[in-house]
Amino acid sequence: MINLNEKQKNILKFIENYYIEYGISPSIREIQNGCNITSTSVVDYNLKSLQKKGYLNKRSDISRAIKLNKDTQSNNKIPILSNIAAGEPLMVNPDQTSFNEDTDPYVELPNHISSDPDLFALKVKGDSMIDALITNDDIVIMKSSNNASDGEMIAAWLPKDEETTLKRFYFTGDKVELRPENPKYDSLFLDPKEVVIKGKVVGVIRKV
């Protein structure tokens, strides 16, 4: 997103949002109205500039034939919010909420997993879930949730240690058990106040 003035950023954003809503690109005049631009020729001027800079491509004389380049768009991508500790602790930013597609990593979801909102992804570091067939560098797809049932695999934020960890969740009366799936590691028994559940694992993707 470098080398772009506000107007051009607006145009790109508008095209992307329009595409998300309608599945096709807007016409020049729709861009004009949507971005409060005074003339179609100004839109044309900026589209040519954006094309020259490599942000989009368009076919001449063809209606609605603007295509954002792959780097420009953020379709179907879900953010890899932070690496997750599944062994050694890892510092993460607990209040990371926004997703900047330019600087943040992401994965593209296979559609049979996706179609669900509030999904995010975590890249696993460590081997504490090896018996659950999840290992280092796997990407786990999470569904946001602030609660869990016994036996569910969850990502939990531990304020005291300032780490996010992937474990099985058990609630035994007054203590929360976070159980790894690796005999090398022991369960954590914590006060419920010490555990912030971030989400449940709904899928795993591994690139070998």
Next chain:
Amino acid sequence: MINLNEKQKNILKFIENYYIEYGISPSIREIQNGCNITSTSVVDYNLKSLQKKGYLNKRSDISRAIKLNKDTQSNNKIPILSNIAAGEPLMVNPDQTSFNEDTDPYVELPNHISSDPDLFALKVKGDSMIDALITNDDIVIMKSSNNASDGEMIAAWLPKDEETTLKRFYFTGDKVELRPENPKYDSLFLDPKEVVIKGKVVGVIRKV
């Protein structure tokens, strides 16, 4: 794809192929030419019919605003060619080559795995690769290949047993070793002639 005559199937196919090639929908006249239809009104007529039957949607008076419904399109899908035996043998069809999206199962690939041609998918049955973190009902993404190097995880067709199997490949002089990743099972040592390598594992997808 029921309730459709040849012309309408053609139109749907053309729209999909056009979309794959250009990223946008074709105009009425492009459909006309692409499907050898004699009049734009015939295209219009059939598009209305297809819309009524639920195969697509379009916005009125908007250029290139045809959208195939999700069931109608086959974007990004790769076929699950057959279940793979990773324990008990499973009968499969060794010369299955074509992919009929209507009747055959498929997976949608996450883009960071995809973009490579000749990929296909296999659904794992059994637990013989459990130590490689691949288990029952996982979907392995395969890249077609008729050869392999030592230690690579491959799918091999065993003509003698008429089964496809997922194993690690080792070549020890004159015998091919197909090694499971589960102490419960033993390696197969076979004559090279008895092993047809179908592809190498490039990814794993699991829906939990």
Next chain:
DNA sequence: TTAAATGTAGCACATATGTTCTATTTTTGC
């Protein structure tokens, strides 16, 4: 067989839409 339903043809029309042109204004670089 016959009437209704369905599909085809060809053309015309309205407008949606990309492009171009010239003039003017604003910004930039020196």
Next chain:
DNA sequence: GCAAAAATAGAACATATGTGCTACATTTAA
């Protein structure tokens, strides 16, 4: 401050494109 470059305006133009209309052909159903 001044010339060049960049950006804006507004309109006109050409054509790309969806739709409508009438006539005709083919298929279906009774």
